[in-house]
Amino acid sequence: MRNGSKAPREPAFKVEGLTKVFGTGHSAVHALRGVDLDIPAGELVVLLGPSGSGKSTLLNILGGLDHATEGRVRFFKEELTAMNDAQLTRYRRRDVGFVFQFYNLMPSLTARENVELVTEIASDPLDPAEALALVGLTERLDHFPAQLSGGEQQRVAIARAVAKRPTVLFCDEPTGALDIRTGRSVLRVLQDVNTQTGATVVIITHAAATAEMADRVIDFADGRVREISVNEAKVSAEQIQW
Amino acid sequence: MSPLDHKLLRDLWRIKGQAAAIAVVIAVGVLLLVMMDGLVNSLVETKTAYYERYRLADVFASVTRAPRRTLDDLAAIPGVAAVEGRVNGAALIDLPGQQVPIRAQAVSVPEFRAPALNDDYLAAGRAIDPARQDQILLLEGFANAHGLVPGDALTVTMNGARRTLEIAGLAQSPEFLYTTPPGELAPDDARFAVIWMNEKALQAAFDLEGAFNEALLALGRDARLPAVLEAVDRILRPFGGTGAYGVENQMSNRFLTEEINSLRASSRAVPPIFLTVAAFLLYIVISRMIESEREQVGLLKAFGYSSAGIGLHYLKFVLAIAMTGAALGCLLGIVSGINVAEFYRAYYKFPFLLFRVDPAAFITGFIVSVLTASAGSFIVLRRVFALAPATAMRPPAPADYSRSERLGGVFRALLDQPSRMVARRLIRQPVRSLASTAGIGAGMALSVAMLSLMGGFDRTLMLNFSVIDRSDVTVTFTQPLGSDAIYALQRMEGVLVVEPFRNVSAVLRNGLHTYRGAINGLVAEPELNRAVDADMEAIYIRDDGIILAEALAEILRIAPGEMLTVEIQEGTRPVLQLPVAGVARSLLGSPAYFELGALNHSLGEQNRVSGAHLRIDGAYGDVIYDLLKNMPAVAGVSLKSDARASFETLMDTGAGAIRYIMAAIAGIITFGIVYNSAQIAFAERERDLASLRVIGFTKGEAAFVLLGELAVITVVALPVGSVLGYYMSAAIAAGFSTDLYRIPTIFVPSSYGTAAIAVLAAAIVSGWLVKRNVDRIDPVAALKTRG
Numbered sequence A: 001m002r003n004g005s006k007a008p009r010e011p012a013f014k015v016e017g018l019t020k021v022f023g024t025g026h027s028a029v030h031a032l033r034g035v036d037l038d039i040p041a042g043e044l045v046v047l048l049g050p051s052g053s054g055k056s057t058l059l060n061i062l063g064g065l066d067h068a069t070e071g072r073v074r075f076f077k078e079e080l081t082a083m084n085d086a087q088l089t090r091y092r093r094r095d096v097g098f099v100f101q102f103y104n105l106m107p108s109l110t111a112r113e114n115v116e117l118v119t120e121i122a123s124d125p126l127d128p129a130e131a132l133a134l135v136g137l138t139e140r141l142d143h144f145p146a147q148l149s150g151g152e153q154q155r156v157a158i159a160r161a162v163a164k165r166p167t168v169l170f171c172d173e174p175t176g177a178l179d180i181r182t183g184r185s186v187l188r189v190l191q192d193v194n195t196q197t198g199a200t201v202v203i204i205t206h207a208a209a210t211a212e213m214a215d216r217v218i219d220f221a222d223g224r225v226r227e228i229s230v231n232e233a234k235v236s237a238e239q240i241q242w
Numbered sequence B: 001m002s003p004l005d006h007k008l009l010r011d012l013w014r015i016k017g018q019a020a021a022i023a024v025v026i027a028v029g030v031l032l033l034v035m036m037d038g039l040v041n042s043l044v045e046t047k048t049a050y051y052e053r054y055r056l057a058d059v060f061a062s063v064t065r066a067p068r069r070t071l072d073d074l075a076a077i078p079g080v081a082a083v084e085g086r087v088n089g090a091a092l093i094d095l096p097g098q099q100v101p102i103r104a105q106a107v108s109v110p111e112f113r114a115p116a117l118n119d120d121y122l123a124a125g126r127a128i129d130p131a132r133q134d135q136i137l138l139l140e141g142f143a144n145a146h147g148l149v150p151g152d153a154l155t156v157t158m159n160g161a162r163r164t165l166e167i168a169g170l171a172q173s174p175e176f177l178y179t180t181p182p183g184e185l186a187p188d189d190a191r192f193a194v195i196w197m198n199e200k201a202l203q204a205a206f207d208l209e210g211a212f213n214e215a216l217l218a219l220g221r222d223a224r225l226p227a228v229l230e231a232v233d234r235i236l237r238p239f240g241g242t243g244a245y246g247v248e249n250q251m252s253n254r255f256l257t258e259e260i261n262s263l264r265a266s267s268r269a270v271p272p273i274f275l276t277v278a279a280f281l282l283y284i285v286i287s288r289m290i291e292s293e294r295e296q297v298g299l300l301k302a303f304g305y306s307s308a309g310i311g312l313h314y315l316k317f318v319l320a321i322a323m324t325g326a327a328l329g330c331l332l333g334i335v336s337g338i339n340v341a342e343f344y345r346a347y348y349k350f351p352f353l354l355f356r357v358d359p360a361a362f363i364t365g366f367i368v369s370v371l372t373a374s375a376g377s378f379i380v381l382r383r384v385f386a387l388a389p390a391t392a393m394r395p396p397a398p399a400d401y402s403r404s405e406r407l408g409g410v411f412r413a414l415l416d417q418p419s420r421m422v423a424r425r426l427i428r429q430p431v432r433s434l435a436s437t438a439g440i441g442a443g444m445a446l447s448v449a450m451l452s453l454m455g456g457f458d459r460t461l462m463l464n465f466s467v468i469d470r471s472d473v474t475v476t477f478t479q480p481l482g483s484d485a486i487y488a489l490q491r492m493e494g495v496l497v498v499e500p501f502r503n504v505s506a507v508l509r510n511g512l513h514t515y516r517g518a519i520n521g522l523v524a525e526p527e528l529n530r531a532v533d534a535d536m537e538a539i540y541i542r543d544d545g546i547i548l549a550e551a552l553a554e555i556l557r558i559a560p561g562e563m564l565t566v567e568i569q570e571g572t573r574p575v576l577q578l579p580v581a582g583v584a585r586s587l588l589g590s591p592a593y594f595e596l597g598a599l600n601h602s603l604g605e606q607n608r609v610s611g612a613h614l615r616i617d618g619a620y621g622d623v624i625y626d627l628l629k630n631m632p633a634v635a636g637v638s639l640k641s642d643a644r645a646s647f648e649t650l651m652d653t654g655a656g657a658i659r660y661i662m663a664a665i666a667g668i669i670t671f672g673i674v675y676n677s678a679q680i681a682f683a684e685r686e687r688d689l690a691s692l693r694v695i696g697f698t699k700g701e702a703a704f705v706l707l708g709e710l711a712v713i714t715v716v717a718l719p720v721g722s723v724l725g726y727y728m729s730a731a732i733a734a735g736f737s738t739d740l741y742r743i744p745t746i747f748v749p750s751s752y753g754t755a756a757i758a759v760l761a762a763a764i765v766s767g768w769l770v771k772r773n774v775d776r777i778d779p780v781a782a783l784k785t786r787g
């Protein structure tokens, strides 16, 4: 486990001069325009910023889902930006849990099977039912995504991400579609994963209040980091004021 | 079971209708392959076994009269394993109610033993009683055609003497699987008979006591046929031998071999075309199916599944469909193969059938299905794997509207919103639109080709019996006669035109290429039985050279201007060197025309004719038939209507019959392709259509967006299918042509019209089926899940 005391931590990610350009010519979109930041291991980090500012793009690159145009990303001792596809696949399989903005469940698999899809190839996973219990889904294990509400689908997606006991957990707007109460309980799960397994957790959110539970808040705008603030007075998810 | 396997099974179940439709198309492609292979193999196997069991001779030799002791000399020829001598004579059967006497062949059966060669198979009744000289076995096919049964009496004229014989039993023989009336091409059970009769009785009837007029020889394993033929000819020449020939030139065997070869040719030419079309569809549909799984592939990659693992998953998915299709095809291929083979067994009159399929047919079917399905998935997967998972997972690639925007002004002016959506999608995804067009086009081409083939068969008959042969009756004489015979015919009341001919059997040789056939001597400007060129214009018969049927020119690899060696097989058996003066379009048979006078001259004879074509006044028909029947020199009278009917039967029941099955399969494939194109388009657009419904489009408008696309693609596919179909029909017609008849590649407009209507009908039915799916879309459920 890479958790430790509150003492100075080794960075899980070290990002230097990261840029990402989609497309070419005059239709090119500069999603990231030179991002430098460190994400200490074991922290819960919240990424804030207006829509289109490049948050998802950053998360995708950190998660090994996309290639950077320029710049470097180090994950502990390894350099993600230098990895080939096979190495990135291994990295994703071994270390990364992802909660996507659009749930991304397999429509033809039940809730439990969607979780199994990940635990199947993980080395020391939770029991899928246990992972689903963690997000409060004990009743609906054998329902298909189409039979679940948006919030329930999102919770399956979170169970799927935490079930593998990832080293890093990325969540792209995990509460965007949820009501306050459910949103809170989802955040609570993420916080528990962070504290209990020591996983580094990065959450993108529009709800600035979420920042109250973070160790560190990264404010994003226009493809750049605008400000990074360290939160000295972390609160638990239940105490967040919406 | 792993969750991926769950996904596999559920996805297969979800698309079961479509999967079944794809599997059926592949299945019928494989079915045709397996069926044709099974048919050809079984016929060859059965034929071989039948020949062996009933000891069909390897060499046949006719003589005028040879003493039986000559058989010992024949048996002493190196390589000869068995010898039989028999009497084989011409007979005429008079059946009550038949206007024309029926020609027959009478062969002798030894009194107290089975024949050493050319045994017969007793199908009904009893064997001949050796003590009775008036009992016969009658060829079963002939007996059945006339309702004759054992115990019936038969009036037979042999060597001028009329006798009444009793039918003891009905027999079949590998020697007489095909019985073709002399001078005709197509076999006809009803108009030619074989009778087996006591040897002593037949010897007496043909003045051949203690002698034989036909020798049969079986060869040992390492005998050399040409050497044996030469030795036989040497021994029999003093007795009037007319030249020994191998079983490959035996009438029935030659015909049967030709039929089987023709089936083999079509089994090689046609199923691959069908299978290619089916494989093409499989490729298109599979690649589009995998394409629609793009986001899920991206998701699996995001979880850390390796490309190999994902590839394997989708390989299982497509193989489940392709192999089910292939397996189904093999199974149905065997079932239909057995049925079709049984049909041919009855038609070729084999007493039994050995069914066998070459494993290569199954393997080919599987390999083609598996390869195209895997290619379809791998090519798409490779493209998806090349994308970063983040990109693959994004909802369908941001559409590039720029291509259609250039036409934007036109669109807005001319089309309403749903029509613009149809047009945009077609233009935005040109490769996909073209593939669909090509797929439907290929399906239509198959139907066009099969319909043209049908037209080709009809055309062949029509041309032969109206343009080439314009006679009403053809008379053949027992031996070549002088011009008196022609005058006699001309004098008959009701006979309008008499056109004499002389047919002389001959071996045609050009270097290594030989053909055992006949020279057809015709008058210089024939009216009733003509030679025609490719444009169906009459060709005048030449006295300075031979005009060959194109089929024959091909076999002999000879062109006009080159010299042909003609070894005449009659009389003094001269060997002639004659130039090829031209090539005629022949549809039936493989004639070699020479001017009658010149032919006689080269034989050292004058004004000899072997028969005549007649045009008659229909009102005198019965009188003329009656007169002909009583002319002693007349060996046979054939009516064109009979000959035509025989040919029609041959084409509909012989090797050509398979075209009906192929046409049905072509229809299934055509429909399958159109239906699949519609289904896959629906599957790809289901979510878009749901969105349209959500934002207020009516069911009709949503369906229009989908069906409009199908309609455009279908309409564009019609000309594509027509052009493809033209070339495909050439290939298929060639596969169906035989030595005996040629199927021309003809442009039959109705084939194209019919195929187009079939495609449109298939599109309408498919459209209707898909429309029901569109109506059933639950907008909320469809939009609720992503991925």
Ligand SMILES: Nc1ncnc2c1ncn2[C@@H]1O[C@H](COP(=O)(O)OP(=O)(O)O)[C@@H](O)[C@H]1O
Residues within 6 Å of the ligand: A022, A023, A029, A030, A031, A049, A050, A051, A052, A053, A054, A055, A056, A057, A058, B391, B394
């Ligand atoms: N695959 C892509 N192709 C083209 N442009 C993209 C792609 N992904 C993201 N973008 C663009 O990059 C910018 C940043 O997007 P994103 O990272 O999703 O923003 P955020 O998550 O902060 O809302 C946006 O302008 C978006 O349109």
Ligand SMILES: [Mg+2]
Residues within 6 Å of the ligand: A055, A056, A057, A101, A172
């Ligand atoms: Mg985003």
